[in-house]
Amino acid sequence: MPTSQQPETPGWPRTSASLAGTLIALxxxxxxxxxxxxxxxxAARLAADTLAAVDYASITAWRGQGYTTVAASSELALAVDQAQYAxxxxPCLHSLETATPVGVPxxxxxxxxxxxxxxxxxxxLHASLSIPLFAGSGVPIAVLNLYGRDTATMAPLIAGVRTVYTGRPPPTGNQPGMDTGAHQLLTGLAQALTVRATIQQAIGVLMARNERNAAETYRQLRLRAAETGDSLIDTATALLASAATPHSHPES
Structure with a gap:
């Protein structure tokens, strides 16, 4: 977790949002x-602030022609990221390229x-965990990197994230290593995956009707949401509800 000696990213936003809520919104x-x-x-700030096992956090993304650190809770996290880019x-690059969590216990x-x-x-640093993050299209756009000094406290976090990404529910109750911050992370990831599944299902409905590829259909759904002023998830949910109604067809 961050200390007063750890420099933060300039312009680091201070809000009352939760880690789970941020991942779902993304x-x-x-x-x-x-x-x-x-x-x-x-997401990087809240992870560093709320996860007891984590000493530093950062966000890796592909921008333009190379990898970059979008945000970091400390210069130490940035240094580890940059060693991987060099x-x-x-683990952070492997996670982004494979769209899977990469834990180094x-x-x-x-x-x-x-x-x-x-x-x-x-x-x-003795343990790390890189978690792919995605936005509306369902394609990973970045990786949340978590770095820790204690292998024992990082191990349950790594196991919990792997559980969520296999489609199983996150651990519940007072399991060892599962503090409030860990539960927030796992709950947020699980619900974010549900949001992604809903949007992907709506894209599938439109693809079947319009015979377009996934990228074109996502843009169509994105445009529909923009025109109505609704969110992507609300637009996707409404489309699925319409498709499930007898004798109805989703709009093209």
Whole structure:
């Protein structure tokens, strides 16, 4: 968790939003919306502030022709990110490229990413977790990187995120290592995945009707939401409700 000695990203937004709410809002936001980076920066700050196992957090994204850190709770997190960009290899890049969480429960034992290992080891970090984040299209747009000094407290967090991404419900109750912040993260990820599934289902309905590919159909859904002033998730939910009504057809 951050201390007063850890520099924050300039312009770091201070809001009362929760980590879970931020992840859910991101999943329901169009990829090209101007608020995307606000959500991403907020997710990094809230993760560093609320997750007891996490000492530093950052956001990695592909922008233009390379990887960049959109937000970081500390210069230490930024340094570990940049070591991975320099090598073009590491858990955060692998997570973004494969759209799967990548946990490193013991950095000292990793052999796959030497640049990541050296940087993290020099800074006293012993475990990490990179989590793909997505917006309205359902395609990962960034990765939330969580870095910790204690392997024992990071292990339940890594296991919990893996559970959620396999489609199972997040751990409940007072399980070891599952503090309030961890429950917020896992609940937010689970609900964000539900939002994504709803939007993808609506895209599937439109694809079947209009015989367009997924990218074109997402843009169609995005345009419909913009025209009505509704959110993507509300537009998708309404479309699915209409499609489920007997003798009705979703609008093209």
């Amino acid at each position: 999943a329901a936001t169009a990829d090209d919306a101007s608020i995307i980076d606000v959500h991403l920066t907020q 090598d073009r290899a590491g 013991d950095i000292a034992a990793t052999m796959s990413w030497p640049g990541f290992y050296r940087s993290a080891h020099e800074l006293g």
